[in-house]
Amino acid sequence: MNTLTPPLPLPGQGAPAALWPLLQPLLRPFLQPPARLLAHRLARLPGLMLLLALCLCLFLPGGAGAQTVPVALNLPTSVSADVLPGATTLDLPFAVSGADSLQFDLIVPVDGASLALLDPSGAEVLASGDPRLAFHPGSAQTPPLPGGVFVAATLAAPADGTWTLRLRFPAASGPTAVLGTIMARSRYQAGIAIERTTLLVGEDVSIGMVVLDNGRPITGLAPTISVGAAAAVPASDDGHAPDGLADDGVYSIDHTFTAPGLVDIKASVSIPTANGPVLRLASAQVRAVAPLLSASAVRLDTLRGVDDCVSALRVGVDFSVLAPATYATLVRLSAPNGRSIDVRKSMAMGAAGATVEASFSAADIRSRLASDGPYTVSRIDTLQLGGDELLLAFRRLDAGSFDVALAALCTPPILLEASLVFTPLLSDGYIASFDLSFPVTINTAGFYQISFKLVGASGADIELVNASRALTKGVNQVHVNVASPRFLLVDGPYRAISLLVLQGATSARLSNLGASAAYSRWQFLPVRAGDLDGDGAVGQADVDTLAGFRGVRALVPGDRRDLNRDGVIDLRDARLLQSLR
Known part of the structure; x- marks a missing residue:
């Protein structure tokens, strides 16, 4: 949601060749076979964050010295400073605001170092020897390395x-650098929500601010x-355009890039x-580009x-x-029920x-939209093809x-529709048959052949x-x-499947016509009372079957296992079944 800058290039991926020899002495401790220090650091830092922290001190201006580093909430922030020959002290200031907790680790490649953490008032919060501040010596590495890594436990409610x-x-004794990662976390998170970071001049877009409390939307803000030099405008989370969904924690505005x-x-x-109130700020940067195409006209034709x-x-x-090129265009037709065709x-x-x-x-509108209009041309998107990436060349909503x-x-x-009605017909309280009803729409009256297959649950x-x-022109209920x-x-x-309706050379098929409720085999009118296995006789197999349903x-309606029809399958039904053998 927050726009992040891409990772810095690594060796072999565009990093200046002259800088790689400078990185090697710093990276060597982390390129050795696994050891306790390496495992600990990698467990604490996501992905290649440690490597990025090392790169930051060399690639970014101001990496050395005592400049205050603002710490972003819920994202790791790198800090670094040079250690000059003969130096004995070093301060690394960083700014925290609105955090619920604070955590850090610091690589110090100098032997005999001690560390203290000072709060904004100058009071010492942590110091070497505090059980909340662990130290992992580089001497435990193979080969041994100078200094080590300080790792702090999580500190609650740090002051702004x-x-x-x-x-x-x-x-x-010589020049080196101190490198660290700081993580300030907050239950209250905010970011910018926008569809893309490259947009078209003239494009009307929704821009949102996401506001969350431990991942849950915060409403009523x-x-x-x-946007740019324009004055700030209020954003809404009411579900009305440009906001997509009410009360989802995304507060939106509408903007057209000019x-x-x-x-x-x-x-x-x-x-x-x-x-008390907590202030949250969020920012992002997007690029507006001139469209590669323009539409002189959009024509809507109704064909008869x-x-x-x-x-x-x-x-x-x-x-x-x-810009002449090969382009791919998507046109979307949308119905009031939310369905669409591309x-x-x-x-x-x-x-x-x-x-x-x-x-x-x-035919597509009937089957895929299944709704009266108005049908809206909700989106026209055109992409330029053939380059290293797909470029949006035109958009109209x-x-x-x-x-x-x-x-x-x-x-x-x-015309066939999957609209089947099963109606059970009863005899003596049991289901004797089903009446199946479904629509068939035709343009020409006459006799039609109709067939389908009926299958069970399995x-x-x-x-x-x-x-x-014999069907008449229009809708017929068969x-x-x-x-x-x-x-x-x-x-x-x-289920009724594989419906086929034909007249001469004209035919139509429907793979799935519809299904009944979950009726059971026991609800159907028996050919002979007590015959549960359908073999035409009452025998031991029927007795064994009934025994499995006692209680x-x-x-x-109806259950041919309940021979005395008292609503429960029990010993009395078993005795009655014995008398029918």
Whole structure:
């Protein structure tokens, strides 16, 4: 959320060759086989932070001396200073604000050094010999090394202000450097939330400030955000544009970049706490660049079919090309229910300009959006291809809309929908069969052949259903009754799959028509009372099956294991079953 500068280049990755010999003596202790000091340091510092700390003192101006280093919250901060020949003391000041805890470790390559930590008032908080300050000597390394590493335990509630790490040591025999990492943590965190760090001139973007308490959103605040030289404006977390979601701890403003260049974003918020208000600041830097394309026009065309129905919606973008190249364009059509369809086009665009067209068919709109309009062209994004990275060349949000209802869309000759209703038909309190009902929409009246397969919960076959129906133009509700002895052997839920509707050379298929509730095999009308295994007879296998369900409540409607129909499967049902053998 906070914009971080990239890591410094390492040897072999662009670091100046002349600096590598200077780094080697400092890095040598950390390039030896694993030892206690190395393991301890790496366990405390994320990734290559230790190596970066070493690099910082050589690559960054001001690494030596007593300049005060501001410590960022919840991010490791490196401190360093030169030790000159003959020096006996060294102060490393650092500034802390709003921290809940403070922790540090310090590499001191000088023998006989002692360390003290002074708070902003000058009082000594830690000193060598304090059990909260551990020292790991370099003499324990192989080969032995001068000095060692000081590691401090976590200190709670550090005061705001400038702290000082004060070192004392025998006169240094030669030049070296002291290097350290400081971590100041706070439960209250803030950062800048923005989609990208490279944006287009003319692009309208949402910029947010994220405010968290131990990772949880803090609501009800009043942050302000400034972009460039513009005055700070209040940010909101109400879920209305430009804010995406209410009460998620992201307070947003809307901004349009008007000129190319580096732009600083700064945000500020006051957080009320039991100990008084806590001020949090956040910043980021983005680059605004001139677009490589401009749109002279965005055209929205409604295409018509037979009977003046809507066959497709087409979006056309006429581009003026400022930099000839190959470009990939995404056009997104969105419905009020939040669903969307993306169409992507890739093409070479020359100086003469180019037109990109994206069509959304009636069939796709019906199946993938499944909602009445208006359908919004919510996004047009164009990327330049072929370079080392993909560059955003053009962006337009909310480029227009089509006010079209589903009923106005053209339908195919046969339109099938996954809208199946299972209705159980009862006999003597048991399920005797199912009435299955589903819609079929056609353009031409006539006789149609209909088939589908019915399967159980585990995919076991129940029935292959075939029917012939006279259908009228428009929507027809097809009813099919299914009664199969296989229901006595297979549990539900039951699914209707592989629906096929055809007339002559015209056909339509639907892989999954729908499913029933979770009916059980025991709820179906038995061919013979007491026959639980479906073999047509009552025998020992049925007795054994019933014994496994004693004490179980009977299912509703009907349960052929409950032979006396008292609602419980028990010993009385077992005795009745014996009498039926």
